[in-house]
Amino acid sequence: MIKIDNLTKKFGSSISLDSVTCEFNKNDSIAIMGANGAGKTTLIRSILGYYHPDEGKVLINGYSPITDRVRVLKDISFVPQLPPPIKLNIEELISYVVTSSDVERALILHYANEMKLNIKENLNKSFFKLSGGMKQKLLIAISLAKKSNIIIYDEPTANLDPNARDDFYRLLKQNEDEKVLLFVTHRLEEVKELVNRQIYMDLGKVTSDERV
Amino acid sequence: MKNLSLIAYLDLKESIRAKWFLVYSLVFGGLIALFFIAGVTESQVMGFSGLSRLLLMYIQITIVILPIFILITTVRSISGDRDNHILEYMLSFPISLKQYYWGKIIGRFITVYLPVLFAMIIAIIYGAFKGAEIPWSIFFLYTGLLFALSSAFLGIAFFISSFVKSSEVALGIAFFIWIFLLAFIDIALISLMMQERFSTELIITISMMNPMEIFRVAAISLFDPELTVMGPVAYYILDTMSQKMFVFLSIGYPVILGLVFATLGFVVFKKKDLV
Ligand SMILES: Nc1ncnc2c1ncn2[C@@H]1O[C@H](COP(=O)(O)OP(=O)(O)O)[C@@H](O)[C@H]1O
Ligand SMILES: [Mg+2]
Numbered sequence: 001m002i003k004i005d006n007l008t009k010k011f012g013s014s015i016s017l018d019s020v021t022c023e024f025n026k027n028d029s030i031a032i033m034g035a036n037g038a039g040k041t042t043l044i045r046s047i048l049g050y051y052h053p054d055e056g057k058v059l060i061n062g063y064s065p066i067t068d069r070v071r072v073l074k075d076i077s078f079v080p081q082l083p084p085p086i087k088l089n090i091e092e093l094i095s096y097v098v099t100s101s102d103v104e105r106a107l108i109l110h111y112a113n114e115m116k117l118n119i120k121e122n123l124n125k126s127f128f129k130l131s132g133g134m135k136q137k138l139l140i141a142i143s144l145a146k147k148s149n150i151i152i153y154d155e156p157t158a159n160l161d162p163n164a165r166d167d168f169y170r171l172l173k174q175n176e177d178e179k180v181l182l183f184v185t186h187r188l189e190e191v192k193e194l195v196n197r198q199i200y201m202d203l204g205k206v207t208s209d210e211r212v
Numbered sequence: 213m214k215n216l217s218l219i220a221y222l223d224l225k226e227s228i229r230a231k232w233f234l235v236y237s238l239v240f241g242g243l244i245a246l247f248f249i250a251g252v253t254e255s256q257v258m259g260f261s262g263l264s265r266l267l268l269m270y271i272q273i274t275i276v277i278l279p280i281f282i283l284i285t286t287v288r289s290i291s292g293d294r295d296n297h298i299l300e301y302m303l304s305f306p307i308s309l310k311q312y313y314w315g316k317i318i319g320r321f322i323t324v325y326l327p328v329l330f331a332m333i334i335a336i337i338y339g340a341f342k343g344a345e346i347p348w349s350i351f352f353l354y355t356g357l358l359f360a361l362s363s364a365f366l367g368i369a370f371f372i373s374s375f376v377k378s379s380e381v382a383l384g385i386a387f388f389i390w391i392f393l394l395a396f397i398d399i400a401l402i403s404l405m406m407q408e409r410f411s412t413e414l415i416i417t418i419s420m421m422n423p424m425e426i427f428r429v430a431a432i433s434l435f436d437p438e439l440t441v442m443g444p445v446a447y448y449i450l451d452t453m454s455q456k457m458f459v460f461l462s463i464g465y466p467v468i469l470g471l472v473f474a475t476l477g478f479v480v481f482k483k484k485d486l487v
Contacts, residue, residue, distance in 0.1 A: 048304055050486040070306045078304040084297040087226050099218045100305045139301070 006056035034201035083135035111141035132159035219315025283386035286369035367470030430462035
């Protein structure tokens with residue numbers, strides 16, 4: 001589903017991705033690990049089509065996430081490393097997702113509920129005024145409600161308490177069939193149950209890639 | 213299409229809640245209120261009277277402050293969202309960059325245009341209520357001029373926003389452009405004129421490429437050309453082309469200028485890394 005071919009991305013003179021080649025297929029649940037600055041976020045952003053590569057390419061189901069971004073992103077759910085300070089209120093953010101991505105509003109509320117996020121009382125609150133954990137729960141609920149075949153999480157559990165983490169992993173377990181699940185994480189032990197492939201990155205390269 | 217209106221609508225709602233919008237609306241609404249309190253409509257100075265005088269004063273102040281308002285509030289719209297990672301999340305949904313960018317512009321246009329227009333409409337209504345005669349041709353001209361003024365500076369602001377790296381730089385550039393168009397061009401041209409090295413036609417043509425100068429002249433173009441307030445430039449222009457032609461130019465040119473800059477901004481936005 002995701003094909004990364006000889007991908008190189010530089011920022012000025014520093015190389016963030018150095019000729020990365022790899023493939024992610026259906027039913028792969030991958031933990032991507034590596035030190036800070038290894039290039040994990042850069043890799044994920046390249047999959048989302050945010051970066052113009054210096055060399056190589058990314059194809060998702062045969063399409064480029066840059067030139068065919070609408071088609072490609074229909075099938076991707078993404079939760080970033082840090083929830084951004086979006087100024088829309090919750091209701092507006094939900095309508096943004098519902099309208100742009102054909103997601104059912106009820107499903108977002110359902111998953112928010114499963115994540116124990118009290119969403120009904122906060123619908124008119126600005127997103128950036130929620131606590132870090134609440135933001136993350138909402139973004140996770142949205143990512144699950146979108147029912148994408150590719151789910152990408154960039155360190156999504158940073159702000160979650162242990163109970164919320166358990167909820168999250170439980171929901172993911174229910175939703176991972178027939179999908180590609182990409183997980184950037186520093187806590188392998190937490191996601192061991194979920195993942196069947198571990199990738200280590202360092203200095204912009206994939207240093208190990210094994211199935212477990 | 214639904215995404216375009218979605219983005220525009222959400223941006224509009226977001227702006228309306230923002231503090232700058234409150235200040236913005238208060239400034240223009242307050243201006244009108246102040247004119248009425250000061251009795252501008254009752255006095256008669258230099259041949260202008262009643263509502264026409266009020267509208268003229270309103271547009272002359274607006275020409276100066278609207279551009280800087282638009283520039284400083286808008287110049288950070290895209291660069292700011294990029295800086296604080298809002299783009300990284302919002303653009304992970306299947307919305308084309310075209311819809312995102314132009315949706316933002318449309319939303320922002322409505323936000324900046326409606327308050328200045330409403331302030332003028334309120335003036336008309338209140339003036340009529342007090343028994344003043346309504347200068348419809350001036351009202352319609354100013355509606356068009358404000359539209360053109362908003363487009364021009366919004367386009368410039370989005371262009372800057374598409375390429376600047378940091379918000380501070382964006383603000384700096386915005387302020388420079390404003391002061392440059394407001395004063396520097398004129399000062400430079402006046403000194404050129406005094407040296408008499410270039411023809412007056414050339415100098416006037418150059419000064420007319422500045423949208424702010426066009427607005428200044430257009431704002432008084434419907435008044436009697438004999439009036440002394442017109443100044444040599446306005447006099448010269450209205451002497452060379454018909455009034456209709458000039459009014460058409462004074463609205464068409466800035467709108468096109470705004471569209472060109474906005475389009476350039478889009479090209480840059482698309483070419484560059486998004487986050
Ligand atoms: N937009 C950017 N501009 C300049 N350098 C960047 C940018 N994004 C990432 N980098 C650099 O690329 C390297 C990899 O970053 P990143 O992919 O965020 O690492 P990770 O997510 O593995 O911690 C780092 O050295 C970082 O400083
Ligand atoms: Mg990272």
